[in-house]
Amino acid sequence: MYLDYSKLEFDVNGLPETPQLMLKTLGDKMVGIIPGVHNLKLNIKFSEPSEISFDIPAVIDGEPNPLYDDVTGYKQIYTKCYGVYETMNPETEADGIMEVKHVKGYSYEKTLESKKLFLEEGTFNFWNPGSPTDTVLGRILEVAIGWGVGYVSPSLIGKYRTFNQYDDYLLSFMYNHAPEKYRCVFVFDTYKKTINVYDADEERPTLPIYLDFDNLIESLGIEEKSDELVTAIRPYGSDELSIRNVNPIGTNWIYDLSYFIANGDIREPLASKWVSWQRSILNRQEYYRGLTGLRASATARLMTAQAALADLKGELETLTAQQSVTIQAHAMEITSAGKTYQQSLLDDINRKIAAKTNEVRAQESTIASIERELDPTVPSSYAGQIQAIANELSISNYFTETEYRELSNFFIEQDITEDTFVATDVDTTVSGQSYPLSNNRLTVSGSAISGIDLSAQFGKRMYTMSGGTFSLSGSNAISGDIIRGTLEIGGNSYVLSFYAGTLRVNNKTAASGMVTMSGTLSSFSTNVSPTTTRYPTDLGEDIYITTDEGTALSFNASGSMYLTANVNDYQRYSVEMELYEWAVDTLDDAATPTYEFSVDSANFIFAQEFSPFRNQLELGKGVYLNVGGRGGNTRLPLISLSLSLTSRNETSFQSYFPTGLSVMIT
Template identity: 25%
Template sequence: MPDPPTLYLCEVDKEILGALPAIDITLTRKFNDIDQITFQVPREYTDLYGTVILTPLYEKIEALRLIYIENFGYFEIQEPAIEKDAVTEYKECTAYSLQYELTKKRLKSFYINQYNGEDIEGVELWNIDHSKSLLHLCLEKFPQWNIGNVDAGIRKHMRSFEIDEQDVYSFLTKDVADTFGCVFVFDTITNTIEVYAEDNIGEDTSIYISYENLANTVSVNYNADDIVTSLTILGDDGLDVRNLNMGQDSVLDLSYYHTPEWMGQELCDAWNAYLDKFDSRKKEYSDLADQVDTKYLEVYELKNRKPAPGAEEADWTKYGREALLRKIKSLETTNLFKCDLGWSVTDNPNYQQYKEEFDKLNAAKEELGKRINEIEAVEQAIRQLLKQMNEIASEVHWKNNLTQDQQKKITRFIREDTWQDSNFVVTDHDSPADEQKTRNELLVYGKKYLSKISRPQLTFSMDMSNIFALKEFKPLAGRFDVGNYIHVTLREDYSFLVRLLQYTISFDNPSEFSCEFGNAMRSKSEFDNHSDLLDQAVTSGKTVADWKSYWQKSADKITDIDKMIKDGLDTAITSIHSTTNRNDITIDENGIHLRMIEEDGSYSKCEAVLTGNKLIYSDNNMETAKTGLGEFEVDGQKFYGLMAEAVLSGYVGASHLVANEISNGDKFTVSTDGDVTAKSIKILGGEITWDEVNLPDNMATKDEIPKVPSYIKSTKITATTIESPTIIGGHLLIKNSSGTVSSEITSDGKLTATGAAISGNLTATGGTIGGWNISSDSISSHDVFISSNTSKHAFAAGGHNPDGSDALTRIGHNGQLYTQDAIINGNTETAAKCIIYNSDRTYRTDMFGGGFHIYKSDDTEQDIVTKANTDSIVVKNFKKSSQMRSDYLSVTDGDDGTETIIRADGPEIKSVSTIKYNITPEQNLLKDVLDTDIYSFQFKSNLARNNASAHYGFVIGENYNTSPKILNRDSNKINMYSALGVLWGGVKELAAKVTALEEKLNQITNSQIQTQPNETPTTNQEVN
């Protein structure tokens, strides 16, 4: 029995107060749940000398303090119970693993990606911008917890949430885990939360348990009521997947029962035929669905079309239905107002302006009618396409492909349910393409969920020998952890690969050891991957002393190396420099570019590029490669290997060696013709043989081949053609066709030849080449390894392990690269040293020492380009461009000459007359100012973060008064430039009225005090 662990009592901040003399320690480790430990602490204990000692920390054992157990982590004490009799007193304690504290704070009014003005928008599961990272937003009330590794495959996924009130732990481990298909692992020692995709958690421990070694009793159970084979998949607000599922509202998965043993041969064959027919019509149905999507995009464009900035306002052909409705409403309001002012009367001086706007209104209404007709025509085409899709859907429905008797039997296997994930949301903010993407993601996730519940969900419970008490299992004890896989054999032909869900160990009673598993393999021949088992995990009640959330997966943390491999490289361009700033590395979606900066600041001619499956070295801007490591094609065959001008090694192993010439100076040469020239050859053991088909001309049969002198001991030499071999005086002479001796083997074992060639395979499994050691599957030199063994890294440097596991730089056989430190050299901005293309070479990135350019490969004029250097970033789209510098941001439209510059002291908008047309003085702007109300308000998103600061300004919406003249094009934002202009004009009108009133007041005053003719004006005192 292993020694019981030492329990340390800690303050809530993990400060250790001291060790506890705990007894009756029982630990329960759980997968996807909160671990639990129970123990007793006596008030007094007797030491080795019989002295009764009062437990020093007895009174401090209280709820909320922590228990630390080495290698297991921290646990939070619940309210301890005091047990006392006439003789003894002790505290009975239960403690939960520290993530339990996440259940004690709640998310309130937590709205994510609802796009309703009350939420936080654009939130991904993980984002470097914490304000857009769901995980960081959830933990705002827990600054002591950090986010660690998050699988790269799920980082950028987005879902919608609407949480009125819920605790943080259950939201993460249920809502987030369910909808993203992920698993949370809590490290209570470092207070780190890591998130893994469901398929990336747990490892095969290679531990085998059977009645012959460890198992005492095993029980296997499952509930038939939990099996579902037909699932209706829904998102929020009834979002369905019909148009992606042949028009059927439910997805069927009978794969578990689709065997002759379950269905019988006749039904099994009929179901096979149905599935084949279903698959055969998928392409046709998908093409029609794509056409429908295209038509919906046309409808979307006809409804939401907007004119380009600066376009003529009255060109109604540039407006969609919604924009026309808004314009017509605005024009009608203005028209009605001017009618009230009397402008509609023909003799009014403003009648012509009224008439022009009235005609504009009628033209807009006429265009609106056209737009409605266009929309109806496209919608009619959509209805025709949908009719064809419905006909296909009816034809491939299983009810129309089976006989009555077959339908009766197949329905016995169909068990229906509805699955809805309200976090898949389509908002008004989404385009038809966005909606279709959401539907696709919903269908994929729904099918994945159905594949798990469409077969028995087996659970295992087992009483077994205490694995931790057996010295034979000590090397594997660390891998016997919850979340990992164990092999359980019930009988010779019936075994399972099961995940360890829970184990309980009593450190005072070795026999009290039990485990619970979930299956991932149904039998030796039938794979049944239940990778998450989230819905099968056991949850306890929500009591004060024992509140738990939903089961959640855990496993040993992956290493930093695994994290790099799984996360991959961010597709955004990344630059890395060494501390000396001599090494330059550029990483983007096309690979890694390595260069070195010379002393004068220029880039070295030597550089390297690492792509998906190749590492290339060059010294001429990558026009030609000097050395390559990765996948190459030679004579129509593809190989993974090294291609270089020279390879220096102590040992080279190869199954096939091809070269124009193999030489070691003048000592040994194999020419392109196959001639071998050597100063001496030693052949130890074996024999020399010739192919009888190609015997030399002076030999009729193999028996006439001269015997090899006894001093030539060879393993085996085989030649298909040897001309005129002669043995003279103990020497073997080989003459060419002209009679000249071309090769000679002397009595001391030396080989001389004027020309020689070796054909066939040359294999080396030992030795060295140029300082490289050769083994059966690799070559190595000091801390550099190149291996053909797929269980090792293909290339590794900077480590000592032959498999490359500790190397600072390593490349897997799948082409993935990890490096701890890299140097990438480049050139000046005017002579780009790094050019990177995407896979089809449609886009190009030029990397420079001082920046980069990104543009389409065929865009020679670079009309659409992104440029960045040390002092600015420029994005250009034909004549439109934006530039960001350290002191300002500018946006320019070359079509109309408009330009806006934003500096620290405020925005600057280009407003010269040369870039404007149709310039007309505006009137009655004071009315717009007076008709626009100013409100105080608070943003709902700030309230959710307990930020209740007030703001003052405009409010757009029904029953709120805001002039349309200060709204932007889509009428949901304020155009501050227009707002300032309206306010300025209104102030001028008000000033004019004030001036007029002042003049009128002066006239009245002057008329009252005007004196009579020939009289002296009185003074104020006399008047008073």
């Protein structure tokens, strides 16, 4: 829950004012200010429902409490600066002398817990402010009546994920399912009734607040959460979707032993060999990605070629039927002129059948050629080259049996299944259609584009795309959001494939679709350029990898374009890549131990000397904690922070950090 801490009120002595609790109905009708409140406790949390609890007596100064009976469940508690709450499950306690009602409530987004959200099976954009319909946040707003959208991290706009059907409660989706899928954090402003969503990997500001033994900390305890450590994961999507086809080491497993190398448990020379293996994977990553892109592009070409073959065979069957009818007509003719006429028709049909048969054979030859490119038993094929890299980087081939046995002692394994990664039939609104292209301008913008040079092996250059938008000008105008895309260029020939969301073709719109374009191109331009990335290792030998990266490309396209809605290998490749990248991020979080810090400290939230910082305080921002001999001031990039107010002299807050550091300060 978002709060503006600059609005906290203090009395003349600099102590925080006890907030008045205003009782309202869920329809926002005022009932009154609750008298006799005591034992007030507030637990303000960043990314989960905040809590309020308090007691009220049935009798005040010998008179009945006028609002005692009105304080029931499903009422609204409004405070001026500590948030808005919904009451739940009040309890009454009486001993024959006095009667007290114990009231508990949760921040107002808790009202969404009873609302049901339905998402059909499909691929969804998280948010598009220009076209919110059928985005995840747009569907949420359809159910969360009265709520609006506040801040949304730019990285979440245009971010697609594929879902199996979801039919459950809204708040559970926002606090559990969506954050796992999109790596995001929902934060509610209960005053403005707005929903704010942050990228969980987005670095938020850190306040110049230093907690150490010289100013506020009295004692410090650290507990390691060893049972949460994972160093090897095997991810699965729906219907046993796996990462084997997109993982450079050729298995369903990914590994991270950086913790055990950093603390010296894995010793030399094995530690250096492990780092060398990781370096080899990084060095081959772009080439492997290019090969998988070529394979995906080939599957798209195969799909288009098979569709064209089906059309040719249909045309051949039509000609064959015409031939049969003409032969019968020729046999039934009794005049010489009639037979001559029917024979001329038959000769023309036979010529067309011969030509169409040659077209069918040529198309079958094209399909056979593409199938060879996808045959892993052919060493020079795309699939064969992919298999060669997998063999080269295989953990069982890279390490000896003795080395692997030692490493396996540090494999803390876990299977993780996320059913929202699913290859599903896409929208059929604009599917199954072919369109001719003649010098149409294709533009891609705002995409994460990687360029891979494969000219030495295949005479081609490959571009892989993730996110962003594309548009095609001309009579067959088409535009949409890119989930995944590949562009294969060889000379002036190209094959372009998109797994797209919010696809618009002329006057039709579909929630998603598959697009394949092929032919010749001209006037190609892109901002893709060399970029060097530093990968730190735990042995002090950083790895530097240079890749070609950019965000935009465009060219004039001629040839043909084909749209389809059926599940195919290209879409499966796209979802497998999403699953792989999600698994890498998940392991990055899990491969480092989580720590919980218990700190006894003075109250600084309400301390006057901290008032300049209090005015900047926002849950989710960070502070600095001095852990003494354990490394000095530690900068804590907070994802969540909870503030508990039990009295004017006691304050605590709890934080979670994406680095795996969990901190509790009391």
